[in-house]
Amino acid sequence: MKITAARVIVCCPGRNFVTLKIETDQGLTGLGDATLNGRELAVASYLTDHVIPCLIGRDAHQIEDIWQYLYRGAYWRRGPVTMSAIAAVDTALWDLKAKAAGMPLYQLLGGASRTGVMVYGHANGRDIAQTVDEVLRYQAQGYKAIRAQSGVPGLEKVYGVGRGTMFYEPADADLPSEHDWSTEKYLRHTPQLFDAVRRAVGPDIHLLHDVHHRLTPIEAARLGKDLEPYRLFWMEDATPAENQEAFRLIRQHTTTPLAVGEVFNTVWDCKDLIQNQLIDYIRTTVVHAGGITHLRRIADLAALYPVRTGSHGATDLSPVCMGAALHFDLWVPNFGIQEYMRHTDETDAVFPHAYTFSDGFLHPGEATGHGVDIDEALAAKYPYQRAYLPVNRQQHDGTLWHW
Secondary structure: OEEEEEEEEEEOOOOOEEEEEEEEOOOOEEEEEOOOOOOHHHHHHHHHHHHHHHHOOOEOOOHHHHHHHHHHOOOOOOOHHHHHHHHHHHHHHHHHHHHHHOOEHHHHHOOOOOOOEEEEEEEEEOOHHHHHHHHHHHHHOOOOEEEEEEOOOOOOOOOOOOOOOOOOOOOOEOOOOEEEEOHHHHHHHHHHHHHHHHHHHOOOOEEEEEOOOOOOHHHHHHHHHHHHHHOOOEEEOOOOOOOOOHHHHHHHHOOOOEEEOOOOOOHHHOHHHHHOOOOOEEOOOOOOOOHHHHHHHHHHHHHOOOOEEOOOOOOOOOHHHHHHHHHHHHHOOOEOOEEOOOOOHHHHHHOOEOOEEEOOEEEOOOOOEOOEOOOHHHHOOOOOOOOEOOEEEEOOOOOEEOO
16 A cells, blocks of 8 residues: 655644645545644644655555654654654554554554543633532533643633633634743642532542643642642643653652653653653653554553553644544553543534544544544635744743743
8 A cells, every 4th residue: 555645734723733644546545633732834844845755655554664764764853843743644554554454443453442431621710619610510511530720819820721611722822922820829729629629529520630840849749748638530740841750759748640741752751750650640642752653652661560541632632633542542451541622613523533422431433544534625714823822930020930
């Protein structure tokens, strides 16, 4: 099955997405997600100018060889742009291979390890009362796991709390907007949030929280300890993870489960965290960690320790990535949970898909491949619009902080 053509499709049905479409001499096509929030055109150029010319004429069945060719052959390895481009190719090739085999992708990976994929939704509010209301609304929709984020008194904007409730999109401006931050106010407020949420939902709902890399290790340890009475499913991205050893300090002081990895690109970014059992969930995702081929390697390493998967699934990943992730989730033995932020109606129309939600679980469906397509004519009606993620500054003196 020879690759005869490939092209990049950039569209903005509510937010920007980059999609790679590969065509073959057998008439089959495969799709891969290449979206990198706030840097979309960098990946589009990498694919168009540097990767696609190398694909034409290759055997689409040689997924492993093509992955190695694009990774080892680039010399300048790793990084979000390179790995997102490789992921797009890899996902499209797995899509093609499963279509050629006439089966859904999860069957090609080894079959289902579970009946469905438990997902968590995002409940957020301007204050604790509104967040509690949103958590209860998600509970009523059947969610078994819910992430809770709340505005903090004295801060104008807080990560995870958007203008709406169902379709939070952080890339909100043509140039980066600036948010304010106070660790002291956040650390006082967050335990109060989870005290109210846990009292409202009872003991059986899984609760999650995203710190978004805002804390130092010892501050994260303090928060984890303060949250122990509320039995969180996980505390996510507690501190910047460039220094993997930093999680050892957090681990020494709290039994709150730790999750990290949505900004990781390769197994090397999380090797020490996994091998030293400093985390409980690895959040690498299909599009930013080199595709299904590389995500399988990360999951296999994690399974040895044992660390479970919890792949990133925000709206800056297209339905193509979500579809591929769900097939991976259904198969992977050491699955933990899957993040699920619903896309807008406009996005769902551009990317028709086979996956479905029911009673807190997603299922990828039984369509061949990963089950997600793109309506190119409709996509063309939504041209690219530049949008940046915000930046963050310390409230007391304006120092640029982690966003």
